[in-house]
Amino acid sequence: MQPELILTAADHAFFAEHGYVVIPNAVPPENLEAVIRLIFEFLEMDRSDPQTWYRAPHSPGGMVEVYQHQTLWDNRQHPRVHQIFAEILGTPHLWVSMDRANMKPPQHPDHPEFDHAGFIHWDVDTSVLPLPFAVQGVLYLADTDINQGGFQCVPGMHRRLEEWVPTQPADRDPRRPDLTGLEVKAIPGRAGDLLIWHRGLPHGNGRNLSERPRLAQYILMHPAPPPGPERDTQREHRVRMWRDRLPPSGKAFPGDPRGIEQREYRTAELTLLGRRLLGLDAWE
């Protein structure tokens, strides 16, 4: 029997118009709590003591260099998360990213080096248009106010890219928009919200002017590649990342210089769905 659909027609229409959609209660509260506990333990910080929130191994933008812990995988392989992506992408045969978490502490006058202004970017090269359809996602681990340094974007920009790009200088940065004339909107959310956005939206996160840290886990899914040697190579790499608890390659994902994941954590246990989302088992 087919599971009941999660996204309504209104959700699809909102996504088509604005380029993002927020789906509540993507995972149970205990899954959120488990990742929050992981974040503070990994960062060697005391969640209830703000004095501990402003020091290495933390980066000012709040990226937490943990990728393969069981609690992260429990959210990636949660059937509801998979179904949400499947409904957006139009296929259940998906692979999941092995992305990190975020803990952006509130700005504090004693720690100006952690007062991160936020950013807006694209993860794709917008000089090659039209962009192939793809999405990204962020799971809100805790309630996030509009001023709490959470996700922000330029809604609707995915529909206007092709007319906007020719209005920009030829030497513009195709991964960072000049925001003149564009409206950036912060998207507040509740714990358990899964926000999915179209890759064509300029996006990032904001400055945390609240008194609480911003807490999130990045999760995206994309259609599994077709069988063939290219898929085999990708699969091998992905399985090694999962098994040996490694970050994705590339300088955007520096990993943890302390090697905590490799030394102290165990390889995450995968469900049948998790094995397919990794690529360990084929969908077909």
Ligand SMILES: O=C(O)CCC(=O)C(=O)O
């Ligand atoms: O922190 C956020 O919500 C945005 C993250 C982001 O820009 C990205 O995943 O590319």
